Amino acid sequence: xxxxxxxxxxxxxxxxxxxxxxxxxxxxxxxxxxxxxxxxxxxxxxxxxxxxxxxxxxxxxxxxxxxxxxxxxxxxxxxxxxxxxxxxxxxxxxxxxxxxxxxxxxxxxxxxxxxxxxxxxxxxxxxxxxxxxxxxxxxxxxxxxxxxxx
Amino acid sequence: xxxxxxxxxxxxxxxxxxxxxxxxxxxxxxxxxxxxxxxxxxxxxxxxxxxxxxxxxxxxxxxxxxxxxxxxxxxxxxxxxxxxxxxxxxxxxxxxxxxxxxxxxxxxxxxxxxxxxxxxxxxxxxxxxxxxxxxxxxxxxxxxxxxxxxxxxxxxxxxxxxxxxxxxxxxxxxxxxxxxxxxxxxxxxxxxxxxxxxxxxxxxxxxxxxxxxxxxxxxxxxxxxxxxxxxxxxxxxxxxxxxxxxxxxxxxxxxxxxxxxxxxxxxxxxxxxxxxxxxxxxxxxxxxxxxxxxxxxxxxxxxxxxxxxxxxxxxxxxxxxxxxxxxxxxxx
Numbered sequence: 001x002x003x004x005x006x007x008x009x010x011x012x013x014x015x016x017x018x019x020x021x022x023x024x025x026x027x028x029x030x031x032x033x034x035x036x037x038x039x040x041x042x043x044x045x046x047x048x049x050x051x052x053x054x055x056x057x058x059x060x061x062x063x064x065x066x067x068x069x070x071x072x073x074x075x076x077x078x079x080x081x082x083x084x085x086x087x088x089x090x091x092x093x094x095x096x097x098x099x100x101x102x103x104x105x106x107x108x109x110x111x112x113x114x115x116x117x118x119x120x121x122x123x124x125x126x127x128x129x130x131x132x133x134x135x136x137x138x139x140x141x142x143x144x145x146x147x148x149x150x
Numbered sequence: 151x152x153x154x155x156x157x158x159x160x161x162x163x164x165x166x167x168x169x170x171x172x173x174x175x176x177x178x179x180x181x182x183x184x185x186x187x188x189x190x191x192x193x194x195x196x197x198x199x200x201x202x203x204x205x206x207x208x209x210x211x212x213x214x215x216x217x218x219x220x221x222x223x224x225x226x227x228x229x230x231x232x233x234x235x236x237x238x239x240x241x242x243x244x245x246x247x248x249x250x251x252x253x254x255x256x257x258x259x260x261x262x263x264x265x266x267x268x269x270x271x272x273x274x275x276x277x278x279x280x281x282x283x284x285x286x287x288x289x290x291x292x293x294x295x296x297x298x299x300x301x302x303x304x305x306x307x308x309x310x311x312x313x314x315x316x317x318x319x320x321x322x323x324x325x326x327x328x329x330x331x332x333x334x335x336x337x338x339x340x341x342x343x344x345x346x347x348x349x350x351x352x353x354x355x356x357x358x359x360x361x362x363x364x365x366x367x368x369x370x371x372x373x374x375x376x377x378x379x380x381x382x383x384x385x386x387x388x389x390x391x392x393x394x395x396x397x398x399x400x401x402x403x404x405x406x407x408x409x410x411x412x413x414x415x416x417x418x419x420x421x422x423x424x425x426x427x428x429x430x431x432x433x434x435x436x437x438x439x440x441x442x443x444x445x446x447x448x449x450x451x452x453x454x455x456x457x458x459x460x461x462x463x464x465x466x467x468x469x470x471x472x473x474x475x476x477x478x479x480x481x482x
Contacts, residue, residue, distance in 0.1 A: 015321045016373055020366025020465045023227055027323050030214045060227035064214040080323045122374045123458065131418060131434060132410045 007113040011120040014081050014108055023060075025080045025109045029101070030064040033073035038091075040073040045094035054101055061105065075100065079109025208333045209326040220327060228322070230363060233354035236274070240346035243339050244270040246329040271346035278349030279342075281357070282310055285364050293463065297454045298393075304381035305372070312337050314371050319344040322367065362468065370465065377456040378447055386446040390423075393453055400426040402449065404442045407432065421445045 017023055031047065033040040047065055055063045075087045075097075087104065089097055127134070209215060218234075221241075225232040247270050254264060286306040290297065297305075308314065316337045319325065328335050328343045335343075352360045383389055391401055408420035421441040422432035431449035435441025451457050 015318060015367070016370040019370045019373065020362075021229055021467060023229075023322075027223065027227070027326075028214075028220075060223055062216065062219045062223045064216070066214060081321050133408050133420065138407070 003114065007111070008116050009111065009113055011115050011118065012110065014110065017108070023080070024058065024105065025107065026058075026061050026077055026105050027080050028062045028064070028078040029104070030066060030076040031073075032066050032068065032070060032076065033089075034070050035067045036069070037071055037073070039071060042091060042093040043073045043089050043097055046097040049094055050098050054098070058105060075104070077104045079107075081109050083109045083111070085109075206334060217327075224323060224327060228363070230351055230359065231355055232350060236350040236354055237347070239269050240271045240274050240350040241324075241327045241343060242268050242270050242329045243331075243343060244272060245331040245339065249331040271343065271349075274346040274349035274353070275342040276345075276349070277352060278345035278347065279310075281352050281360060282345060282348055282364060282368070285361050286310065286368070289365065289369060294455055297456070301377065301381050301454065305377075308375075308380040309368055309371060312341050314368070315344050316340045318367055318371065366465065369463065372463070376458075377451060377454065383447075383450075386443055386450055390446045390449055390453075393450070394425065402430055402446075404445065406438060406441075423449055 014025060017025065031043065031051070033043045033047070051063060051065060055061070073089050075089055077085045077087070079085070085104065087100055089100065092100070210217065221234060221237055225234065225237060247266060247268060250266060254266070255261065283306060286309055287302060290302045290305050294301070319340050324343055324347065325335050325340060328340060330336070330339050348360060348364065351363055394401055402423040402425045404421050404423055406419060407422045410418045417436055418434060419436070419438050419441040420432055420434055421438065423430040423445050431445050431452055433441055433444030433446075433448045435444050
């Protein structure tokens, strides 16, 4: 797959976040797991050990813990710009789940696709758009088509 | 119970399995290839194609929704101390109250027993809109002292326009919490809700905090915007003449300084404006008239201090910023 075929975007932020004040973009997180299934073992451990600490540390995020019979436990993260990400946490340990949650908290919620450059500016040129007189001293005279003898 | 289930399933498949339903009433569960499944999925796909996808539901009707916790998280997320009572009032729109009242009457519930004891956000919204307007006007006057009142009005109009405010409100998660009659929330309802949130902040935290809130979330939308994108000036040369005569500067004299490709499809002219033999501004254009107009716009931007290479606006946080400065002075 070439780089042109994959989706890409520029480096950006939601609502100029961080210019004025930083707003945590993760608004809501739902942990969906089973009380019995083997695959939910790690996330059950995490709910016993770490989820209260996580909720206390991130008061800006609403944490929902919903047990229901399912084979595939997952974490559904909803962001301020309306994007929803589902992360499947089948047979992950408590430590791994905690790391995943930290990652989800720090993300902006924009699509996780290839970023064209690690920097971006809205006005790319400092000296302005190129025109035929850029870097041309005014003493040279008007621009003419090249004559044949030169 | 089981027969009812099978009957129901049979009805869904449009009576294809009528015979089987009649025959297998006594059987509770059939362990075989589910032949009804094909017809059922086909029917559902056809229904989806005919009716289109179901209308979007508000987040509050999806599972996992705790309104109080959401409002509290909204308040902490923005680093503000809202009074929760006021904030909840700010989200209740009059259209929601009317619809809810009508719904309860339609259900035949006694209106005295289940009276809606909620206030709507009209007052907060009016208060917030007034404060927003006055704050933005003050901010523009302070940032661009030489900008005339027309320009200030158009910048304020742009910042408090429906498009900008609803974009900000959607990206702050206000849409989820808004109580509205219809979903998706219409733009005007979202606009008044955002203003009501500002009104609630004004009542709970005071004018200074609200000013910082507006500066951080609304004024930042001005970054990267050109003055004349927001302010439509039909005759920039006339405006420039007026401004210059107000400041007692000699009226500008446009001169063609450079041109290229006059007979091609991409001609280019550079017009400079000189006032008393001093260069005011120069601007490019595809025709001489367009170039002159562009030069006048460049000169106006310089006069008003809204050039592209101006000093960026100050968005630094105020309280947190001051304390380390004092500490560093005392330590050194």
